[in-house]
Amino acid sequence: MSIYEAINEVREFINSFDKRKLALILIIILAIVAFVFYFKKDKAPSGPPPSASSPTGVFKIGDDYFYIPETKESCAQKKSESEKQRCLDEIALRDIIKNGDYKECFNLKTAEIKNECLFNLISQGADSSLCATIPDKEKAEKCIDRIVVLTKDSKHCDYFNNAPLEKQECQDRALAFKIAESGRTDDILECRKIKTLEYPNLCLNNSIKNKFNNDCTGVPDEIKDYCMAVNLVAVATSESDCLKINIENYKKFCLIEVALGNDIKIARKVDSDNDGLTDSNELFTSLDPYDSDTDKDGLFDGDEYIKYNTNPKDADTDGDGYTDGEEVKNGTNPTGQ
Ligand SMILES: [Ca+2]
Ligand SMILES: [Ca+2]
Numbered sequence: 001m002s003i004y005e006a007i008n009e010v011r012e013f014i015n016s017f018d019k020r021k022l023a024l025i026l027i028i029i030l031a032i033v034a035f036v037f038y039f040k041k042d043k044a045p046s047g048p049p050p051s052a053s054s055p056t057g058v059f060k061i062g063d064d065y066f067y068i069p070e071t072k073e074s075c076a077q078k079k080s081e082s083e084k085q086r087c088l089d090e091i092a093l094r095d096i097i098k099n100g101d102y103k104e105c106f107n108l109k110t111a112e113i114k115n116e117c118l119f120n121l122i123s124q125g126a127d128s129s130l131c132a133t134i135p136d137k138e139k140a141e142k143c144i145d146r147i148v149v150l151t152k153d154s155k156h157c158d159y160f161n162n163a164p165l166e167k168q169e170c171q172d173r174a175l176a177f178k179i180a181e182s183g184r185t186d187d188i189l190e191c192r193k194i195k196t197l198e199y200p201n202l203c204l205n206n207s208i209k210n211k212f213n214n215d216c217t218g219v220p221d222e223i224k225d226y227c228m229a230v231n232l233v234a235v236a237t238s239e240s241d242c243l244k245i246n247i248e249n250y251k252k253f254c255l256i257e258v259a260l261g262n263d264i265k266i267a268r269k270v271d272s273d274n275d276g277l278t279d280s281n282e283l284f285t286s287l288d289p290y291d292s293d294t295d296k297d298g299l300f301d302g303d304e305y306i307k308y309n310t311n312p313k314d315a316d317t318d319g320d321g322y323t324d325g326e327e328v329k330n331g332t333n334p335t336g337q
């Protein structure tokens with residue numbers, strides 16, 4: 001049957017109804033449409049109310065989320081010039097990310113979007129010298145961090161040549177990921193040589209997972225206790241599970257978690273020594289969760305970590321003979337920079 005024949009068939013079918021029947025069918029169809037419309041309206045999307053002409057943004061209908069991207073038309077409806085510019089830059093950003101040329105990011109006028117654009121494109125590559133072109137310094141450093149984790153090559157840490165502490169941390173990050181993902185088992189003890197806060201444990205934990213499949217029987221004796229402690233803390237459901245742990249702080253941590261009914265959400269917020277860092281954070285960064293000043297330099301672990309950027313495990317971070325606590329008290333720079 002050709003398309004014309006088909007259309008004629010439908011026409012004849014419609015003509016076969018008298019007009020009253022046709023009107024009745026139309027009324028039923030309209031009623032169904034009205035019902036569906038009312039039902040949908042009842043489950044109106046939450047979030048920003050879409051404008052009638054061009055709804056954009058994220059909407060929730062039932063349990064599903066929908067994203068309706070901005071268009072040049074929807075941008076034109078924005079109230080202020082800066083909102084319009086941001087909207088246009090967001091559209092441009094989509095195309096730039098698709099094309100993958102970081103140089104195009106410099107055409108964006110909204111600073112935040114320009115930074116985001118440069119960070120996204122440059123940190124995917126291996127040329128860390130481009131990270132320095134990101135105007136936002138924090139993003140530039142994150143760019144280096146990401147390239148270091150991707151390439152596991154500490155040469156990218158030269159970016160921090162003028163900041164020895166940051167450089168050390170960067171090199172330790174590279175080494176931690178390099179060891180943990182080396183595909184060998186005999187280099188796990190190298191993790192112990194890493195100095196900066198969380199990186200020895202990050203290296204060990206990831207190595208135990210990658211190289212030994214979380215099975216402590218095969219790990220070298222030197223780290224067997226640590227391996228058991230980390231594994232047991234993760235699965236312990238009773239006091240007796242925790243008592244098998246041979247490292248005192250991990251045992252204590254485990255007992256607290258079990259006492260809290262294994263409510264991870266609460267347990268992960270516990271700060272037993274009230275120094276501004278949670279117990280779990282302190283364990284992971286090799287600090288003492290039950291001593292507010294691990295290195296006894298007069299500064300709380302949390303303050304060193306967050307406020308002063310000093311090493312809470314080294315009483316004299318910059319090695320100039322004055323403790324971090326003394327330097328803060330005297331108003332000198334404890335990181336020597
Ligand atoms: Ca603490
Ligand atoms: Ca502490």
Ligand SMILES: [Ca+2]
Pocket residue numbers: 293294295296297298299300301304312
């Ligand atoms: Ca301290």
Ligand SMILES: [Ca+2]
Pocket residue numbers: 316317318319320321322323324327334
């Ligand atoms: Ca010092």
